[in-house]
Amino acid sequence: xxxxxxxxxxxxxxxxxxxxxxxxxxxxxxxxxxxxxxxxxxxxxxxxxxxxxxxxxxxxxxxxxxxxxxxxxxxxxxxxxxxxxxxxxxxxxxxxxxxxxxxxxxxxxxxxxxxxxxxxxxxxxxxxx
Amino acid sequence: xxxxxxxxxxxxxxxxxxxxxxxxxxxxxxxxxxxxxxxxxxxxxxxxxxxxxxxxxxxxxxxxxxxxxxxxxxxxxxxxxxxxxxxxxxxxxxxxxxxxxxxxxxxxxxxxxxxxxxxxxxxxxxxxxxxxxxxxxxxxxxxxxxxxxxxxxxxxxxxxxxxxxxxxxxxxxxxxxxxxxxxxxxxxxxxxxxxxxxxxxxxxxxxxxxxxxxxxxxxxxxxxxxxxxxxxxxxxxxxxxxxxxxxxxxxxxxxxxxxxxxxxxxxxxxxxxxxxxxxxxxxxxxxxxxxxxxxxxxxxxxxxxxxxxxxxxxxxxxxxxxxxxxxxxxxxxxxxxxxxxxxxxxxxxxxxxxxxxxxxxxxxxxxxxxxxxxxxxxxxxxxxxxxxxxxxxxxxxxxxxxxxxxxxxxxxxxxxxxxxxxxxxxxxxxxxxxxxxxxxxxxxxxxxxxxxxxxxxxxxxxxxxxxxx
Numbered sequence: 001x002x003x004x005x006x007x008x009x010x011x012x013x014x015x016x017x018x019x020x021x022x023x024x025x026x027x028x029x030x031x032x033x034x035x036x037x038x039x040x041x042x043x044x045x046x047x048x049x050x051x052x053x054x055x056x057x058x059x060x061x062x063x064x065x066x067x068x069x070x071x072x073x074x075x076x077x078x079x080x081x082x083x084x085x086x087x088x089x090x091x092x093x094x095x096x097x098x099x100x101x102x103x104x105x106x107x108x109x110x111x112x113x114x115x116x117x118x119x120x121x122x123x124x125x126x127x128x129x
Numbered sequence: 130x131x132x133x134x135x136x137x138x139x140x141x142x143x144x145x146x147x148x149x150x151x152x153x154x155x156x157x158x159x160x161x162x163x164x165x166x167x168x169x170x171x172x173x174x175x176x177x178x179x180x181x182x183x184x185x186x187x188x189x190x191x192x193x194x195x196x197x198x199x200x201x202x203x204x205x206x207x208x209x210x211x212x213x214x215x216x217x218x219x220x221x222x223x224x225x226x227x228x229x230x231x232x233x234x235x236x237x238x239x240x241x242x243x244x245x246x247x248x249x250x251x252x253x254x255x256x257x258x259x260x261x262x263x264x265x266x267x268x269x270x271x272x273x274x275x276x277x278x279x280x281x282x283x284x285x286x287x288x289x290x291x292x293x294x295x296x297x298x299x300x301x302x303x304x305x306x307x308x309x310x311x312x313x314x315x316x317x318x319x320x321x322x323x324x325x326x327x328x329x330x331x332x333x334x335x336x337x338x339x340x341x342x343x344x345x346x347x348x349x350x351x352x353x354x355x356x357x358x359x360x361x362x363x364x365x366x367x368x369x370x371x372x373x374x375x376x377x378x379x380x381x382x383x384x385x386x387x388x389x390x391x392x393x394x395x396x397x398x399x400x401x402x403x404x405x406x407x408x409x410x411x412x413x414x415x416x417x418x419x420x421x422x423x424x425x426x427x428x429x430x431x432x433x434x435x436x437x438x439x440x441x442x443x444x445x446x447x448x449x450x451x452x453x454x455x456x457x458x459x460x461x462x463x464x465x466x467x468x469x470x471x472x473x474x475x476x477x478x479x480x481x482x483x484x485x486x487x488x489x490x491x492x493x494x495x496x497x498x499x500x501x502x503x504x505x506x507x508x509x510x511x512x513x514x515x516x517x518x519x520x521x522x523x524x525x526x527x528x529x530x531x532x533x534x535x536x537x538x539x540x541x542x543x544x545x546x547x548x549x550x551x552x553x554x555x556x557x558x559x560x561x562x563x564x565x566x567x568x569x570x571x572x573x574x575x576x577x578x579x580x581x582x583x584x585x586x587x588x589x590x591x592x593x594x595x596x597x598x
Contacts, residue, residue, distance in 0.1 A: 003598075029499050029597040057499045059596040062436055062485075062574075064492035067508055090507055099508060103493045107485060109574050 003030035005060040005111060010034065012115030025093060030058035033093045036118065041070070042126045046077050052122055053092050061109040068121045072096025083128065100125055132299065133172040134270045134278040136164070136219075136259065137446040139480045139578075139586075140287035142177050149182045150223035150261055157197050158182075159189040159222040161207040166217045166255055167445065167589035169421045173255065173270065173278060175217055176446045176479070178578075178586035181207050189222075196235055197222060208251055215588045217255040218247065219268070229296035230262035232269060244271045267295040286446045288476050288551065289541040292322065301325040309348055319539040320348060326538070327351040329422035329447075331410050331438055332429030333386040334358065335367030335518050336452055338393075339527035340426055342369065345394050347535070350401045352394060353422055354387040356429070357409045367520040369393065411437040411498070411596040420589070424538055425449040426530065427477075430516075432494035433596040439484040440594045442477045443575040444584040448538065449477040451484060452530045454557070456517040470519075472526035472555035474533055475567075479585060482551040482567045483576035498596045522557045529555060 002010075002024075014022050017036045026032035037051035050071035057063040069092035082088060085101040092099075102121050106113070138146070150158045160182040164175035183189035188203035199220055211218040224230050232240075240258055247256040248271055257270035259280075268280040282299070285291040294300050301321035303309075309320055316323070328349050330337050333356040344352075360368060360375045360383030368386060370393035375384035387405040394401045408415040411433035419425060419438075425447055427438045435451065442449040452475075457468040475489070476482050484490050497505055533553065536543040550564030569576060577583045584591065 027499075031499055055496065055500060055504075057496045057596075058598070059433070059436075059495040059499055062490070062492065062594060063495035063498070063596070066493045066496045105488075107488070107570060107573070 001030060002026050002032065003058050003060065006031055006056045006058070008111035009056055009060060009065075009114045012111050013118060016115055016119060024056075027058075031056050031060070035093055035095075039070075039122060041074065041122075044077055044126065044128075045074050047071075047074065050074050051095070052118060053095075053097070054118065056114075060114060061111060064104045065114050065117050066103055067099050067101045068118065069093075069097040069099055070125065072098055074098055086125070086128070130269070130277050130279040131171065132279050132281045134268045134280050135172065135174045136177065136266060136268060136280060136283040137174065137479075138177045138283070138285045139446070139478075140285050141480065142180055143285045143291075145182075146180050146221070146261070147263070149180075150221075151263060155225060156185075157222050157224070158185060159197055159199055159220065161199075161203075162219040162221055162259065163207070163211050163214065163216040164219055165444070165586040165588040165591075167420060172281065173272065174445065175219065175255070175270075176444075176586040178214075178216060179210075181210075196239075198239075204247075208247065211254060212251060215254065215590055217257070217270075217588075218251055219257050219259050219270070221259045221261060223261045226262035226265065228262060228264040230260055230265040230267050231295060232258070232260050232267060236260065237269070240269050240271075247271075248273070264293065265295055266293050284446075286448050286478055288478060288481075288537055289544045290448055290538045291541065303348070306348075312347065315543070316540055317542060322539055323348040324350065326423045327353065327421055329353040329355070329419045329425040330390075331355045331419070331425065331427050331434055333368070333390045334364060334428065334430075335520060336454060336523045336527055337426065337428030338367075338369040338371075338386070338390060339524055340428065340531060341390055341393055342397065343528075343531055345397045345401060350398055352401065353404045353406070353418055354390050355406045355408060355410045355415060355418070356386045356390075357407060359383045359385050360389065363515075367518060367523060410434050413595065413598060416441055416593055416595060419447070420445055422447055424534060426534070427451040428453075428527075431498070432491040433498045435484050435490045436495060437593060437595055439477060439490065440575055440584055443479055443483065444587050444591070444593055445589075446479040446586065450530050450534060451475040451477060451489075452526055454518065454522050454526050456519060456522065458517055470522050470557040472522065472529065472557050473552060474526065474530045474555070475552040476533070476537070478551075480576050480578060481569060483569060483573055485575050486570045486573050487552075487567050495596060525557055526555060529553065 020036050023035045035053040038049040039052045053069045054065050087099050090097045090099045162177050163179040164177050166175050253273050259268045266283045270278040280295050283293040303321040303324045370389045377383040385407045391403045391405040410416050416437050453473050455471045459466050459468050551567035552565040554563045572580050575584050
């Protein structure tokens with residue numbers, strides 16, 4: 001059964017990403033993987049839209065949501081390689097993926113904070129030069 | 130009445146209560162304690178979450194005969210607050226006594242007159258009374274199952290733990306045993322407390338296993354041991370009590386670390402009571418087994434063990450020390466360089482020393498804890514190698530932790546006048562030691578009294594966090 005904390009984060013994500021489909025695949029411990037699709041990556045990337053995913057641990061709200069993933073076919077339009085902390089060659093939820101490793105140092109355990117982290121990570125990726 | 134109730138305070142709450150009751154006059158004063166509660170076997174443990182002082186002449190009024198009474202509106206307000214938070218209700222007042230106190234016949238008659246009604250108003254929750262001396266407490270607790278309990282002991286759970294009883298005759302005692310003869314002058318009567326104390330040890334590896342022999346030789350005889358791991362060849366150099374036959378062989382796992390520990394304890398004291406659990410404290414209901422511990426040593430090095438044990442300490446007011454050793458080796462471009470060897474003994478108490486507030490619970494590691502090994506490998510970021518560890522450094526940290534425990538819990542007369550801070554950080558190469566005052570966050574979900582939803586002192590009906598069910 002999905003934990004109440006994970007349910008709350010999913011609910012926030014569905015509000016936060018109103019135009020996208022939020023697909024949750026539960027595991028056996030109360031958590032699972034979530035994929036939000038489509039998300040807009042902006043002109044620095046081709047393709048400029050992709051998906052955004054992460055594992056929502058049964059350890060929420062105490063566990064971080066870490067790391068996040070976008071589609072493995074996403075490349076920089078300037079032709080340069082992805083810089084740290086983005087790394088390629090991963091897979092997530094059965095899909096080829098880029099991993100974005102951004103830890104949270106804050107101690108906020110609200111579901112809003114966990115959901116907001118998706119938006120912040122996406123913003124960070126869009127602005128990465 | 131059976132002496133099965135325990136009453137646990139944070140130091141700041143106890144000081145507020147005593148300051149309210151004893152103001153330099155020779156009068157009785159009163160109030161109400163709202164307490165989290167849990168039943169443990171025949172016993173009940175009350176954790177004081179809130180003190181509501183009664184105003185003299187308004188909430189607490191003297192009858193013409195000079196007997197104090199709490200007023201109905203004050204009682205109703207306190208009961209409503211207790212019910213809303215699933216807390217026990219304990220009306221308190223003071224007597225002009227010191228280390229021995231008991232209810233008067235008038236007190237007891239008023240309990241028998243009023244508490245059946247309060248029980249029905251506070252259905253399913255304990256109600257009762259406590260009377261204080263300046264160095265003593267007595268309780269008359271009416272349980273939902275109709276039992277009526279008096280006080281076994283009260284504790285003020287600061288860095289030094291103060292033990293209180295209804296009178297000196299109720300303090301635990303131990304018959305003279307020659308084997309403890311040389312330590313008795315230092316302990317000043319603490320041998321009885323040693324005999325009664327239940328010790329929890331989480332993590333029986335290189336550090337936790339070093340705690341066993343000194344503790345059992347001191348006379349501790351009740352242990353709860355938790356560790357999911359089995360002995361491996363790479364930790365044979367550090368696990369005390371392990372023998373060659375414990376090593377893995379022919380594809381079979383090595384002996385469980387808690388079984389090695391149990392065998393060692395029983396070899397020294399065959400009468401010891403040892404609850405040895407091969408399991409992860411942060412998964413399922415394993416942590417429930419720690420609730421009847423009087424003191425916890427957290428010697429496991431995972432974020433999830435820290436999460437659950439820190440929560441237990443805050444919710445059930447169980448004093449704890451978290452111990453760890455770090456051999457810091459840095460890989461430069463050319464070589465590996467030893468940067469230092471450090472140890473930590475961190476006191477965690479209700480409302481202070483919280484591992485969460487001090488950033489000592491790695492949230493990314495918590496996120497990883499429920500992932501499969503394969504997923505963790507896929508998501509690995511940066512270089513990760515097994516942590517270096519050396520048995521002799523573990524020994525120094527374990528010894529420091531036990532001495533701090535002995536002085537803070539059993540022999541507070543031996544505590545230094547000026548505290549050394551909540552956390553003791555050791556430089557194990559230079560021998561230097563530093564005391565650090567821990568920080569606390571006002572909205573901490575574990576330790577903040579100012580956060581109504583924090584776990585601090587909550588009843589057992591509120592689940593203690595685990596990483597997976």
